[in-house]
Structures are given as structure tokens and as C-alpha cells.
Amino acid sequence: MPVNEKNYFDLITFLKPYEATLVAVSKTRKAVEIQALYDLGQRDFGENYVQELLEKKDKLPNDIRWHFIGHLQSNKVKQIIPFIHLIHSIDSISLLKEVEKQSQKINKQTSILLQAHIAKEETKFGFDSNELENVFNNDASLFTHAKIKGLMGMASFSDDIKIVETEFETLSSVYQKFKTQSGDFNILSMGMSGDYKTALKCGSNMVRVGSLLFGKRD
Numbered sequence: 001m002p003v004n005e006k007n008y009f010d011l012i013t014f015l016k017p018y019e020a021t022l023v024a025v026s027k028t029r030k031a032v033e034i035q036a037l038y039d040l041g042q043r044d045f046g047e048n049y050v051q052e053l054l055e056k057k058d059k060l061p062n063d064i065r066w067h068f069i070g071h072l073q074s075n076k077v078k079q080i081i082p083f084i085h086l087i088h089s090i091d092s093i094s095l096l097k098e099v100e101k102q103s104q105k106i107n108k109q110t111s112i113l114l115q116a117h118i119a120k121e122e123t124k125f126g127f128d129s130n131e132l133e134n135v136f137n138n139d140a141s142l143f144t145h146a147k148i149k150g151l152m153g154m155a156s157f158s159d160d161i162k163i164v165e166t167e168f169e170t171l172s173s174v175y176q177k178f179k180t181q182s183g184d185f186n187i188l189s190m191g192m193s194g195d196y197k198t199a200l201k202c203g204s205n206m207v208r209v210g211s212l213l214f215g216k217r218d
């Protein structure tokens with residue numbers, strides 16, 4: 001499926017006043033589709049699967065900033081640490097520890113976001129607000145190479161905009177609170193094709209958009 005050029009430029013225009021970063025979610029898309037969006041100027045791309053990311057990365061320009069946004073298994077961390085720009089989906093302390101360990105090994109600072117559990121759905125991974133509180137107050141200073149830059153969250157898949165809004169607002173207020181405590185903490189990653197406008201209204205400064213740009217996934 002060809003990249004939707006009009007949607008891309010409309011989205012860029014929409015994001016401007018919010019000064020929000022667009023991560024183009026390219027899971028399941030071929031390298032040529034990613035290249036087409038790259039040729040329009042896009043540099044930040046998000047992937048969900050390590051193997052797929054590694055295969056595509058080699059076929060694409062090396063100034064792409066790769067974001068990892070899917071559930072990450074600890075045993076795969078090592079493979080992405082050397083090049084990953086930002087991991088959005090740190091959803092447990094053990095995963096955070098593994099990122100720290102692998103980053104130390106190659107003496108790299110790895111930027112990460114803590115994934116917050118804000119949706120009602122059981123299937124969504126992430127920390128609840130008490131757990132986030134614990135990480136910040138007890139663990140954060142122990143990590144010297146895994147740098148916590150902000151939070152990521154996904155709202156419920158709901159047509160009820162009030163539900164989505166409430167979830168984003170909850171995350172946004174947790175984010176604001178930590179932001180005042182910590183200097184280098186300035187990314188709030190929330191919003192996808194279906195709910196990015198609501199997310200931006202609630203304070204998001206990074207959206208992860210796939211199907212709006214690339215068309216529906218199979």
C-alpha cells in the first residue's frame with residue numbers, strides 16, 4: 001500500500017502548534033514503504049518486533065531514529081541497544097535492569113520511557129501509578145545508563161471519547177508530577193491514529209501513528 005502523502009502532511013501541520021514529535025509506526029510495513037515516508041522527510045519510526053526491526057533496519061538509511069514501542073522480551077534487549085533511539089515500552093523493573101546491564105556493557109546511554117497502565121483492558125502492559133511512584137522514588141537513581149526520559153501510555157480502544165480523555169488526563173498528571181522532580185524528563189508518548197487529537201489536548205508531546213499514514217494493517 002502506498003504511503004498516504006496527504007495524511008502525512010496534514011498530520012505534520014496539525015502537530016506543529018503542539019511541538020509534538022511524530023513517530024511513524026511501521027510495524028508490518030515493508031522497507032520500501034518506510035523509504036517512501038523517509039523521502040518525504042520523516043526520520044522517526046516505531047517498530048514492535050525485534051526481528052522485524054533488525055531485518056528492515058539494514059535496508060534503510062542509517063540516520064533513521066528507531067523507536068521500540070512493542071512488548072520487549074528481556075532476551076532480545078541486547079540486540080537493539082547498540083542503535084535504538086528510544087524504547088517506549090519498558091513495562092517491568094526486570095526489563096529496566098536488563099536495559100541497564102546491556103547499556104553498561106557497551107557504555108551507552110539508552111533513553112527509555114516507562115509504559116504506564118492506564119487503560120481498563122487487562123491485556124495492556126505497564127506500571128500502575130503506585131508502581132511508577134516506586135520506580136521514581138526508589139529505583140531511578142540506581143540506573144546510570146538507562147535514562148528515564150518520560151512516560152508512554154495507551155488508552156482503551158473505545159468510541160467513548162470521555163473514557164479516552166480521562167485515561168490520557170490521568171497519565172498526563174502523573175507525568176507533570178514527575179517532571180517537576182526530575183530534570184531530564186520531558187517526553188509524554190501518547191496518541192495513535194484513532195486518538196492522537198485527544199492525546200495532544202491532554203498534553204502529549206509524542207504521538208505514535210501508523211495506519212493513518214500507511215493504511216490499514218492486514
Ligand SMILES: *Cc1c(COP(=O)(O)O)cnc(C)c1O
Binds near residue numbers: 191
Ligand atoms: C501499532 C501501534 C501504534 C500505532 O497504531 P495505529 O492505530 O496504526 O496508529 C501505536 N502504538 C503502539 C504501541 C502500537 O503497537
